[in-house]
Amino acid sequence: MKPVRTRFAPSPTGYLHVGGIRTALFAWLVAKQSPGGKFILRIEDTDQAREVQGSAQHIIDSLSWLGIEYDEGPPKDGTRNDFYQSQRLEIYQTWAHKLIDAGRAYADPYTAEEVQAFREQAQKEKRPFLYRNHRPENPPVWDGTTPLRFKSDPKAYSRHDAVMGDLSTSPESIDDFILVKSDGYPTYNFAHIVDDVDMEITHVIRGQEFLSSVPNYLNLYEALDITPPILATMPHILGPDGNKKLSKRDGAKDILDYRKEGYLPEAMRNFLASLGWNDGTEQEVFSTKELIEKFSLDRVQRSGARFDERRLLWLNGAHIRNLYEDDPNQLYRLLGESPDATFWPEEAFAAPYGATYRKRVLGLVQERLKFFAELPDLTNFFFRDLPVDMSLIDNNKQLKKFSHAELKTLLEQAKTTLETSDFSSDDLTNKLNELLEQTGQKPGVLFSLIRVATTWAAASPGLADTLAVIGKDRSLERLNRSLKALL
Numbered sequence: 001m002k003p004v005r006t007r008f009a010p011s012p013t014g015y016l017h018v019g020g021i022r023t024a025l026f027a028w029l030v031a032k033q034s035p036g037g038k039f040i041l042r043i044e045d046t047d048q049a050r051e052v053q054g055s056a057q058h059i060i061d062s063l064s065w066l067g068i069e070y071d072e073g074p075p076k077d078g079t080r081n082d083f084y085q086s087q088r089l090e091i092y093q094t095w096a097h098k099l100i101d102a103g104r105a106y107a108d109p110y111t112a113e114e115v116q117a118f119r120e121q122a123q124k125e126k127r128p129f130l131y132r133n134h135r136p137e138n139p140p141v142w143d144g145t146t147p148l149r150f151k152s153d154p155k156a157y158s159r160h161d162a163v164m165g166d167l168s169t170s171p172e173s174i175d176d177f178i179l180v181k182s183d184g185y186p187t188y189n190f191a192h193i194v195d196d197v198d199m200e201i202t203h204v205i206r207g208q209e210f211l212s213s214v215p216n217y218l219n220l221y222e223a224l225d226i227t228p229p230i231l232a233t234m235p236h237i238l239g240p241d242g243n244k245k246l247s248k249r250d251g252a253k254d255i256l257d258y259r260k261e262g263y264l265p266e267a268m269r270n271f272l273a274s275l276g277w278n279d280g281t282e283q284e285v286f287s288t289k290e291l292i293e294k295f296s297l298d299r300v301q302r303s304g305a306r307f308d309e310r311r312l313l314w315l316n317g318a319h320i321r322n323l324y325e326d327d328p329n330q331l332y333r334l335l336g337e338s339p340d341a342t343f344w345p346e347e348a349f350a351a352p353y354g355a356t357y358r359k360r361v362l363g364l365v366q367e368r369l370k371f372f373a374e375l376p377d378l379t380n381f382f383f384r385d386l387p388v389d390m391s392l393i394d395n396n397k398q399l400k401k402f403s404h405a406e407l408k409t410l411l412e413q414a415k416t417t418l419e420t421s422d423f424s425s426d427d428l429t430n431k432l433n434e435l436l437e438q439t440g441q442k443p444g445v446l447f448s449l450i451r452v453a454t455t456w457a458a459a460s461p462g463l464a465d466t467l468a469v470i471g472k473d474r475s476l477e478r479l480n481r482s483l484k485a486l487l
């Protein structure tokens, strides 16, 4: 058996979004799960008109952030080397001449107008337009100024796709396609075949948009006397409503935006793998080690996979929790230690807050954290006094039934009791329970009131823990301020 070699072959035509990167992940998983398997990155930059400056670098950076490391490919700084198709033109020329010599390629002599006339003729006669019906009898010698076309050998194929299963096609799906364009660059249809052979690729894993061209590719493999690699076609990724293909409007954003918002690469890999794959059990949270062990192309579904960003949020939260359990300091480091590169609110670095305090805060909020950019919203009241906002009381389901005067009386009782606490979590829990008995109020009322009056935030972790971290002086100061506001 040949060692497994898979590749990711993006065109540098813009940023990478989830659909593109999922293909990369699957190809990487197939390589990683096989002993000695290799994953290759190839930049398919043969369409000069569609190329977007900087996008090869962007692809490299995206893979690197996601930890989808390639074994062979461009250098990390994006310098053009042999893994860019634009640097391989001589190789395609050599192969093109092999086909010409074998009588399997010809110079296309027609002008755009002539082709248009053929097309209209076919339309009039209600038959499909095929180039192979118009092969020139005496094609000129190919000098590179005209396109070079493949001379196909139309036939039926039955083949196996590692995802889509057994497929059959008829001769009508085969035509004389362009191998080399008149600008000297090969087409995707030709270049990828040459490169996959040259790079000894064993599995071609790619999107559904190429499925209808596969009969042409098989025909070309035959002409070159090459056994095709294993072909695996990925299902589409559908928008959140599950109807149409995912678009930028549905949230198919740049993969590096997720880095900016503070998603864990591990969670992202888990999410991407779940787009069209499961292991046949109910398991949803997978470590990358598990993905490598368990992934298989034959469990990739054939129908479209629905993109649901809420699922990503949920998975990211789950991975944050796992990371916190395994290594809280690592999570702390990822959130950024310095104000120059940090997800913490700015005030978290002001005196008197140190790393110990920030770690305590993190310990409390990690349970709610779904992505790092939420951190300021979840934690700002630990670092500064938020402005009094009466709507938090007046719109609160539990509190709006009371007059401000009644709330003030309750809060005064709370203050008296809290003044006797040492503000350890345990003691606060006891004191808060005493207070419930004393006042005869429900926790929903009393604890909401104290929470709002000591944080002025829309939500917070458990009250006793929160007060313990905020500390006695500050909590009581805030209570006093709130008492004044409740006139």
Ligand code: GLU
Binding pocket: 008, 009, 010, 011, 044, 188, 192, 205, 206, 207
């Ligand atoms: N360059 C093609 C694309 O970006 C690659 C398809 C393939 O993986 O062969 O869609």
